[in-house]
Structures are given as structure tokens and as C-alpha cells.
Amino acid sequence: MPELPEAESITRALDRALKKRKIKKVEVFFPKLRTSLEPLKTAGLVGHSFVGCRRRARYAVADLDDGRALTMHFGMSGVVRVEDAKLPRRKHEHAVITLDDGKALKFEDPRRFGFMEVQSLGPDGWPECLAGIGVEPLSPKFTGEFLFEKSRGRKKPVKEFIMDNAVVTGIGNIYAAETLFASKVSPLRPAAKLTLDECKLIVRHAKRILKLAIKWGGTTVSDYRNVDGSEGKFAQKLKMYGQENCPVCGTKIAKVVLGGRTSWYCPTCQH
């Protein structure tokens, strides 16, 4: 399940693999994803080149030489690969963009929560569909003071609050659990009850953990793969998500459902 570190890892690999590559062919095999893949075929991509790839939230944005961008979201199970165009198509490969170096960008998504669209850029330089989303957690705008201000009056549990993409983007179930454990804050705590010091701790640990996870190539629990098919290695560093006992005190880790997501926390260490 790609969160920010996984999207970042994919984006860096796509930047290397796609830069200066010219598009030779666009094929769509199964269009019905979150948004239809059908428009890719009529977007006039053939003949255009990629100039690079960048990330915003969990989206990878591959810029084209005509000022438009191929925007990708990976949903739960979305995988992009850049590999030999001649390799046989996988079961859930929904779109294939053939490049001029014999390779192809292949979009695979069994659960179809992802999408791939050609978009024009808005005045802020990003695809229009990304307008109005929250701050980047690794940007200087994401501070303890910011989180404190935003959390005033918010009754929802802090875990749901930091996973809210209108507040801060790219923090999903895995990194929310890890961040709150490192911050010693219970995921159940109403956001409005956080102190400024706790907000500072949450922000500091979120940045630290996201950077560390990027360094390890993200977290592969089941589906996530990078562009070359490799797995992220951060799964073995997880302290809370999907774990049994607290690595600090040994207490059995508690499991609760918040906002429809399973949440893990240590009832001894986190308050």
C-alpha cells in the first residue's frame, strides 16, 4: 500500500527510467479504474517525451515535453514497472506505454483503486487534480505549530487526523502507527486534546520516520513493488504496524479500528 515513502521511491526510479524517453505506443487493456484509463489512448501521447518525474502526496507526476503530465496514483495495489516491452502482459496490467528504448511503462493494479491520467498543469505548476490538498510532511510548512493550530476543535482521533490528506499528505496507516508510537501518543486521543509539545514530537518523528523509510526504499507488506519489481526494506524496521509485542516494554500490542483502519498501539507506552 503505497504511502509517501513508497510513492517517493517509485518517483525517483521513474525519473531515471523515463527521462528523455519518447513514447512510441499507448495501450489500454482494462479501462475501469478509479477514473477511466480510456482517455490515455486519445491524449496524443505518441511522439512526446518525458522530461522527468516528481512527487506530490502519494501521486507520481511524470512531466511531458508539452507541459502536460502523466499523473499516477497507486491506490492499494497499484504497481508501475519499466521493463522490456516484449515481456508477456501480467493479469492485471491495465495500461502499457511503450518507450523508444525497447522498454515499456506498465501499470498494474488488481484492486483498481489507482489511476493514471494525462493532466494539464495548474497555476501552481502541479496537475489540477492535486489542488487543495494538504501540506507535504517533509516540507518546512509542516511544523508542530501548524499541526497544533489545525488540530484545534477537531474531535476525531489523532491517528485519523494525521492521516487526513486535507491536513498533511502521504501519511497512511503504516506511518501513522509508527509516528504515534515514536511520539508516545495514543492513536485514540482526540486531536483537539494534543498539546503543542506533543504536536512538535509528532511532526519531528513523522519527518524522521518518513525519511528513514525512503532510505530503505519504502515498506513492502504485500503488494508494493518499485519500478524494477524490487521490494521496500522498511517492513523489517516496523515497530507497531502488524506487530505482536511492544519492542520497548514487551506489552501485547493493542488493535483497534479507527476510521475503518486497523490501528496498532502500545497501551503502556502511548497515552
Next chain:
DNA sequence: CTAACTCCCTGATAGC
């Protein structure tokens, strides 16, 4: 405005 809920989808796994 926030909160709470539904829906989309397949594959892995558990239980009978």
C-alpha cells in the same frame, strides 16, 4: 465547518 458513513475492487486467508 466536521464527522460518520458507503462504495469501489481482488486476493489471501480462515472456517466449515
Next chain:
DNA sequence: TGCTATCAGGGAGTTA
């Protein structure tokens, strides 16, 4: 063995 039920969950949409 083979069926069915359950769960995994990001983001958009709807309702109160």
C-alpha cells in the same frame, strides 16, 4: 477439497 465469509484500505462522495 471446495465452498463462503472476512479482511486489507486510499480517496471520493453523500448525508447529518
